[in-house]
Structures are given as C-alpha cells and as structure tokens.
Amino acid sequence: MFGNYITIPHLLIFIPLLAGLVTFFIKSQPAAKAWSLFTAIITFGISVLSLVYSHNNELNGLAYSYEWLKEIGASFSVSLDGVGRLLTFLTAVSFPIIFVATYNNDYKNANSFFGLMLLAQAGLMGVFVATDALLFYFFWELALIPVYFLCSRWGGEKRIAATFKFFIYTFAGSLLMLVGIIYTYLHTSATPYSDHSFAIQAFHSVMLTAAQQNWLFWLFFIAFAIKMPIFPFHTWQPDTYEQSPTAVTMVLSGVMVKMGLFGVIRWLLPVVPLAVIEFDNVVIGLSVVGIIYASLIALKQDDLKRLVAYSSIAHIGLMCAAIFTAKQVAIEGAMIQMFNHGINIIGLWIVIDLIEKQLGVRKISQLGGIAHKAPVLTIMLVVIAFANIALPLTNAFVGEFMMFSGLFKFNVWYTAVAGLSIILAAVYTLNMVQKVFYGESNALTASMKEISLNEKLILSVVLVAIFLVGVYPQPMFELTKDTVSFILTRFK
C-alpha cells in the first residue's frame, strides 16, 4: 500500500513499539496517559483499515517479508490472514477501551507503566502476524517481559511471588516450544539460501512420521496449554490475575490467553495433524475436566477477581476443546468466541475496577445492594453477565452454540459434561450479580455513587459489541473463513 516497505502488519507492530519507547521519556502522568490513548487509537484505526482491505480483497498491503538471517533461513515475514486479522483487531480494540476505562486511575511512574503497556501491545501484535517461526518465538517471549514488569511493580501485595511463578512457568513452556520449533525446522526442505527454513509455508509442508509428530505435539502443546491455561497447567492464573493491576489483568485475560489458542490454530494443527487426531481425546478430556473443575471452584469464590479468573478458565477450556474436534462449525465458533470472550471479560474487569475504585473492596461477602445507588452500572453489568452465561442475543451465545454443535458431532458424552458448565456459569454469575448488586445495601455500599459519563460511554461500547455480534455475526465468519478452510484441508 505505502510501497513495499510499510505494510499494515508492520505498522501494527511498530507504532505501539515506538510509541511505547517514547512514553518512557514523558514525565507527567496526564501527558503520558493522553499520549498512550492517542497512539492506541491510531493503532485501532490501522486495524480497521486492515479489515477494510481484507473485505475488498486487496491483500497486497497485508503481507511483508524482509531478509533477516538468510543463512539460517529466518526472515522477518508478517502477514494478516483470517484469524490474525481477528485477533489483531481484538488487540487494537482492547487497548483504547482499557486506557479509557482506567483513565482516572493513579499510577506511580506512569511513564513506565504506559510505556510497558504499549510494548506489550507491540509484542502481542507481533505474535498474531508473524509467519516465520523464529519471529513468532521472539514475539511470544517478548510479549511476556513487559507484562512481568507491569505485574511485579504495580500489582497487589503478593505480586512478586505470583508473577515470578507465572513467568517461570510460561518460560519453561516456551523453551519446550523452542525445541519443537528447532526440531521441525531441521526437517524442512532446503531453500536457495539455506539448508532449512523457518517460514510458515515450510513448516506446513514438512513431512514428519507419526512418531515424530507425537513427540512434537507435546512440545508445542505444553507451551500453549500453559498459556491458555488448560487444566492442570492453570495454577498460575488465578493468583496472577488477582495480584495484577486491573489494566494488566484486562490485557492478560482479554488478549494474552488468546495467544495460546492462536498458537494451536496456526502452529499446531497444520504442522502435526496426525498427532492432533491421535491425542484429541486426551486434550478434549483435559479441557472438559478443566471446565467443570474451574466452574465448581468459581462457585465458591468470594473474591470477584478470582471468580472471573476461574470463569475465564472454563470459557477458554471450551474453546480449546472445540478447536481440537477439527469440525468446521466448532472451529468457526471457537474463533468468533475468542473475540467475544475478549470483549466480555474486559467488560467484567471494567465493572470490578469501578467497584473497587469507589469502595475499596472486592469481596462478595462485603458488598451488596449496589443497584440502589448505581442503577446504570448495574444494568450494564447485568448485560455483560448475561453475555458471560451465553444467553441468546449476546455474542457469546453464537460462539457457544456453534462450539457445542461441533463437540456434539465429535462425542456426545463430552458435550453432555461440558454442557453442565452452562448451568454452572449461570449459577455463579447470577449468584454474584444477586449478592453484589441486589439485596440490602450495607454501610460500605451506601457510599456508592453512580458512574461518570466516560465510564458509562465505555461500557456502552462493550454492550454494543455484545449485541452487534450477537445478532449479526456474519462479518466475523467472513473474516476467519480462509483460516478455517486451510485447517480443514490439512485434516483430510
């Protein structure tokens, strides 16, 4: 579009990166906040441009490849295909929402905070657009480092230990993935410049025996399983979500967990299809166990943040199970649900953050009757809660319905057990809504005030997204069509 050197995926990475580096030098907090919001909106605009381009089928501006390490076959190649477009759009949408929703929060060393947030955005964009395995690994790790610093510096009381555990856990998984990547790389065919290649096309066309694929599957999958997280690799998640500052939790749960699902879609399913078929029951079984386990624990949670964290494990577990069924309707549902889950959970975190800012507590037992004082907040929260339960008319319903259809075609029993999660989700969500918002207000919640205009605005954006995708999901399907068909051809 702008010539051969500046393409959209390029801009999506480098605008947040450069903006983030600049932010470190902005000393005043209001200026830092304004600058980061401004650049996040620009990134959002560029992402919208990418959607327009893909709609008009002008795909030249969407791919780019630059020679990086020619001798070993790694190149800086990025492109925006189906699921990449969806997830970069999610990233581009979430950051302005997060910045606006947390605009009134006070941060010490705000320049470092916003700088690190923008660097995290750059890393996340890079993961979703990289079409070179080494580049993918680079961005996978690099997305982690800013988040480590963000949680450890601005988080809650037990933040250092929780974030350390998160980091080491994820790092170990990523290193195993690195071994898998190198092993696959050594089996790719030669290019004119080097013996092997890291390009995604080479990875997709590599010939591996079933035994090799099995070994590789676990190397890759453990890394993605830790990221998502899937039972039993989930133990880092509730503590980290609880201890991080809310803006970072929004990034973690809204976008970062999608890295794991994305990795499965782009780098696992097409590369080791035989092993996927071999182990699909194991993975789906683990996911379903995780869904029920997480939902049951969510029932008993008193802390709002931990409740949403466990609820998130349940939702992601369903998406993972759906992807591994390798059925078209399930994969399409999972893709659209990735976007929906991101929006919904960010909405939930915004509400929790608003309550915590005003009242200073997050415990359900200490709250109650907020509806008396803040009716608008309550209505908005109720809608988001319905989306969490996946009621019809909400975006999550479309995704869950499709995922359950696919799971049903795969195996009836898994569907039956996983279907229990719908009931459990209704129980813990409505229980939370009832206890926190309705009922009698106590001394603490009597001081609750209605939310301000900009907070109402941002929540309305979330609501609009919920309903819009709920009644008209077709554009989402168009967006991810090519990825789904590509995956399915690999399985034939």
Add this chain to the structure above:
Amino acid sequence: MNAIILTAIWGVIMMFGGVFFKRKSTPLYWAIGGLVLILIANCHELMTLQPLFAADVKDLLVFDQFNLTFITIALSCTLLFFLLSGRDIEKVGEHVSEYFALLFFVLCGVCIAATYNTLLTLFLGIEIMSIPLYILTGSDKRNLKSNEAALKYFLMGSFSTGIMLMGIAFIYGGNTNGSFFIEHINLGAGKMPLLIAVGLVFLLIAMSFKVSAAPFHFWTPDVYDGAPTVFTSFMATIVKVAGFIAFIRLFEHAFGNVQIQWQGLIAVIAAATLLIGNLTAVFQQSVKRMLAYSSIAQAGFMLLAIFALNDTAKDGLILYSAAYSLATIGIFAILIKMNDYTIDGFNGLGKQQPVLAVTAVIFLLSLTGIPLTAGFQGKFYMLVAALRNGHQHWLVIFAVLCAAISAYYYFKIIQAMFFKESSEVVVDDEDISQAFKILLVITAVLIIVLGIFPTLITGQLHS
C-alpha cells in the same frame, strides 16, 4: 601470530614499565593503548591472513579465519573489560603494572590455546593461560579467602595438568603415526586402541577441569569467590571461553571420527554440569558466588557444542562466547561497584542508579536467554546444533528445563533492583563516572544488536 607475539612483548613492557611508572593510574593507559595496538594488528592479520612477523612455526600453530576471529573477540572483550573495570584493578593491591603484565600473558596463552595444532602447543597454551591466573587469584594478599583460593586453584590446576600430560603421552604412544599433531592422530571409525581410549578420557577430564564442567567443577566456586572480583570477571569470561575453543578444537580434529564412542560421556557431563550449576545457584545469597555457579551452568550449555560437533556447533560456540562474555563482564562491572555483594544489596538500585539497573536487566536477560539478546542467539545455536546431531534428544530437553531454572536466580536480582526498596546507599556515587555509564550502555546495545543480527559474527567465520 601477531597477537601472540605482541601480547607477550607487551606483557614484558608492562612488567618492566612498573619500575618507571610514577603514578598508579599510568599502567591502565599503557595497557589500554597496548591492547588497542594488538587488536589493530590482529584485525590486519584477520583481513590479509599475513602476519607481520614471518616466523616459521613449523605447523605447531595454525591461523585461519575461525581462530583469528575468536582471538579478535577475546581481545575486544578484554578491551571492554579494561575500560569498564580497569580502575578497579588498581584497587586490588600495590603491584598494578604486574597485574596488567600477567593479564597480557594470559591473553598470550589464550591466543595459543585457540590456534594450536599439536598436543604440545595445547599444553603450552593451557599452562600459559593458567599460571598467571594462579598469581592473580591470590593477589589480594591480606585476604585469607584469596590466599586459600589461589592455593586451591594452583593445586587442582597442577593436578589436572598432570592428567593432561599423561593423556597426551598415551595418545602419542598409542597412535599409529607416532605424532603429536592433532590431525595425524587419525583414528579410523573402528574400535579405538586401549591406549588412545585412556588418553582420550584423560584429556576429557583435564579439559573439563579447565572449563569447570561437573564433576570437575568443585574448585570454581571457591576460586571465583576468593579471587578479587575484578579478576573473577576476567577468569569467568575470557579464560573460560578460550578453554572451550581449545576443547572443541581438540575433540573435533583429533577425535572427531570416533565421536559416537565418547558422545554419551560428554552428554552425561553436560547434563551434570547443567543440573549442578543451576540448582546450586538457586540457593546462593551472595551474588558473586551465584555468578560463579551461573558460569558453571553456562558452561553446561556450551558443552552442547562439544556434544554436537558440527558446523553449527562451532559457529554457535563463538557466538555464545561473545554473548556470554559481554553480559558477564557487564554484570561483574556493576557488581564490583556495589557496597554489598548479597542479593539484598541490590535492593533499590533501580531508583538510585537507573542506568546501571536498566543495563543490568539487559545483561541478566541475555544470560537467561530471552529473545532480542545475544544470549538467546547463543543458546539457540547450541540447541540447533544438538538437535542437528540427532542423538540423545533427552539432553536437549534437559538443557532447556535447566535454562528455565536459571531464570529464577537471574530474575531474583532484577526483582531486588526494581521491586524492592532500600534506604541504604547501594552504590557510592563517586565510583560511577559518566564514562562508565556510557560504556555500559554501549555494551547493552551491542548485546541487543547481536541478538537481532547474530550473523554479524557467525557470518565472519568462514571465508
């Protein structure tokens, strides 16, 4: 050739110059100047492959692009070491120019150990490298730990040299050509004669001692901890990587044909080194001792190159040497300035000295192996080499799990610097000059540049 002769000459000049230097600060300038001259001469030889001194070494030493590039890297790292920590060498004791002279002699040994072609020159190189280090370890004469470290190093070093000589004798006696030249040892792919097998094992033991591989590593923590920190910095980086280059040169040329027979042994040594190095480092409270154990752990990773023994392994070893040396010299340079060598001594460094803290983060990330740093590229090449070799896959998985463990102790320092507060003065302000900070930033930038473009080094290794 230039480097060998010039470092030896300059060492002598420094030694006798000590009589004439009036001020304590003069030897450093002479050392830096001499090193720059040697570096230029070496680069000239690298580009033209013609030495200035037409000495006929009768094939005892061989100078090709690979060796000369390594010598360039070693000399450049030493230059960086002098620039960053040179002032701290003056604080060790009174005989400052003698210390520099010894350092130049060590460099001479490093150059010989990189370019040897016979077992005798290997022995010469290793000894010339080690003996000045025994003296430097004990140079803090009033400190009991330093004396103990020197004695320990000397005794164990001599013992291992004895084993090396025995191994050389066996190889000489056992091989059909009756020659010391490593090319001529000429083992066919069949079964090794018993004499040669024993000689090989003895050489393996001796070289493992020199690079502090387990289970021959027991001298390293005490020696590194007891020596003056500035000399530890030099020992842990330049001398150790020179040991590795000598190691891989020996085993590739002399014993490459029978690699299958000794590969299992090296795999076990590498795994033990990784495990012991990483696990013990986790429990250290003193950063100096922790860095000593971390150097053992990094040595474990470098042993993967000896295990793999292919082109990627050799290129990767040079890259790893450069990355590891830069990061370790940097982190030691910061450690020397601290008032308190424990991990808690780093508390609050982020606030008090942000430049030092941010560059320390980059050095630590490089040692851990996070992408964008040179340390990652080094580890990456090691993994590619090991997987390319195709045997003993368990070793690769084991190595990456140990690398994950290493993140724990490196990040403890990062946490102390940025996430913990301290009311005490962590570093004395007078010690930190503007030039020091600029040099640290340059080192950090170099690490990142190498992290993105490792081919800047690996591309230079083959003509």
